Amino acid sequence: TSPLSDRVQAMNESATIAMAKKCRELIAKGFDVINLSFGEPDFQTPQYIKDAAKKALDDGYTFYTPVPGIPELRQAICDKFKRDNQLEYLPTQIVVSTGAKQSLANAVLSLVNPGDEVIVFSPYWVSYEEMVKLAEGTTVPLVGTLENDYKVTAEQLEAAITERTKLVMYSSPCNPTGSVFSREELGAIAAVLARHPHVYALADEIYEYINFVGEHVSLAQFPEVKDRVITVNGFSKGYAMTGWRLGYLAARPDIASACDKMQSQITSGTCSIAQRAGVAALNGGRASADEMVAAYRRRRDLVLDIVKDIPGLKTPIPSGAFYIFPEVSAFFGRTAPGGSTINNATDLAMYLLNDALVSAVSGEAFGAPDCIRFSTAAADEKLVEAFRRVKESLAKL
Ligand code: PLP
Numbered sequence: 001t002s003p004l005s006d007r008v009q010a011m012n013e014s015a016t017i018a019m020a021k022k023c024r025e026l027i028a029k030g031f032d033v034i035n036l037s038f039g040e041p042d043f044q045t046p047q048y049i050k051d052a053a054k055k056a057l058d059d060g061y062t063f064y065t066p067v068p069g070i071p072e073l074r075q076a077i078c079d080k081f082k083r084d085n086q087l088e089y090l091p092t093q094i095v096v097s098t099g100a101k102q103s104l105a106n107a108v109l110s111l112v113n114p115g116d117e118v119i120v121f122s123p124y125w126v127s128y129e130e131m132v133k134l135a136e137g138t139t140v141p142l143v144g145t146l147e148n149d150y151k152v153t154a155e156q157l158e159a160a161i162t163e164r165t166k167l168v169m170y171s172s173p174c175n176p177t178g179s180v181f182s183r184e185e186l187g188a189i190a191a192v193l194a195r196h197p198h199v200y201a202l203a204d205e206i207y208e209y210i211n212f213v214g215e216h217v218s219l220a221q222f223p224e225v226k227d228r229v230i231t232v233n234g235f236s237k238g239y240a241m242t243g244w245r246l247g248y249l250a251a252r253p254d255i256a257s258a259c260d261k262m263q264s265q266i267t268s269g270t271c272s273i274a275q276r277a278g279v280a281a282l283n284g285g286r287a288s289a290d291e292m293v294a295a296y297r298r299r300r301d302l303v304l305d306i307v308k309d310i311p312g313l314k315t316p317i318p319s320g321a322f323y324i325f326p327e328v329s330a331f332f333g334r335t336a337p338g339g340s341t342i343n344n345a346t347d348l349a350m351y352l353l354n355d356a357l358v359s360a361v362s363g364e365a366f367g368a369p370d371c372i373r374f375s376t377a378a379a380d381e382k383l384v385e386a387f388r389r390v391k392e393s394l395a396k397l
Contacts, residue, residue, distance in 0.1 A: 069096025178318020
């Protein structure tokens with residue numbers, strides 16, 4: 001029998017990381033694979049942020065920091081919330097972590113008891129479900145429809161809340177769909193939450209800056225629910241800082257303290273040098289992000305222009321983030337040139353990896369088994385070549 005805990009045995013490997021691994025294996029064998037499976041900006045971190053990290057190292061910032069983050073960074077995050085989101089937080093309400101991923105895990109582990117229900121707007125980011133599992137909660141997926149750009153409605157939420165509901169989780173802009181909630185839609189969701197004071201919300205705003213619609217709305221902006229909203233954000237996407245492992249949350253003081261305690265026993269907080277870089281990033285504003293967003297928008301349009309001519313793909317226009325998430329069920333039941341049958345999105349993603357040498361991720365892990373996710377965070381010419389190959393391979397089915 002295995003010495004491993006039930007907990008880890010019940011956990012799924014991250015589907016995006018698994019796909020990236022397969023992709024690297026093929027590349028190592030000499031295949032020219034275009035990797036569109038990873039949710040990672042292909043940009044370098046802006047130079048002014050790198051310079052701040054170099055200076056931090058030279059200035060000797062090599063010691064443990066306060067667990068919830070250095071005071072300058074927590075203040076810079078409060079300033080950011082005020083500037084970008086018109087939200088007032090005290091530095092004591094901010095907890096800086098090893099990526100937004102840890103912020104989400106801290107919040108879930110600090111709020112969810114065994115048996116609690118966590119409503120997750122679906123399609124959702126792969127890790128939400130596994131975090132809830134770790135907390136021994138029950139994920140209740142609420143599925144948005146293609147016709148509504150996969151956005152869950154306030155009516156759906158109202159119908160799903162029970163007395164066991166503890167938490168609602170969503171991302172906007174959404175990974176994987178690219179959907180962005182409007183003020184009206186989130187206001188209606190806030191009104192539902194206001195009627196259910198035992199329910200908390202975890203708003204994942206990591207793609208805030210990568211928004212082609214313009215207005216980013218935070219759930220915490222609705223005063224009737226602000227106290228029950230935990231807002232998560234970070235540096236990975238907007239500042240192209242994935243490898244630095246820097247994210248944060250803002251919450252009511254008791255919830256922030258719980259997250260601080262949780263992380264004090266697990267990581268003692270994140271890297272001192274990354275935190276100093278984070279201060280520079282935020283205080284430098286969002287000009288660097290705006291440049292990247294212009295590129296993401298151009299690429300989105302480039303890809304949508306190719307994809308619209310591929311029969312069988314139903315692709316909503318993403319309002320933010322850097323993915324397209326076509327519905328692909330038209331291909332289910334078809335036979336590939338080698339004789340195998342495409343039964344589901346996972347089979348199709350595998351077929352595209354082997355035949356088109358393009359790696360994408362099956363929607364299965366995002367709670368959307370009829371879809372596949374392609375990242376559009378790659379150079380323009382790579383995207384053009386990738387979707388040319390995808391089109392050719394799909395035509396053989
Ligand atoms: N939330 C969503 C929706 C994401 O897509 C990601 C990264 O892919 C994260 C959180 C985690 O970001 P970080 O790199 O800050 O841990």
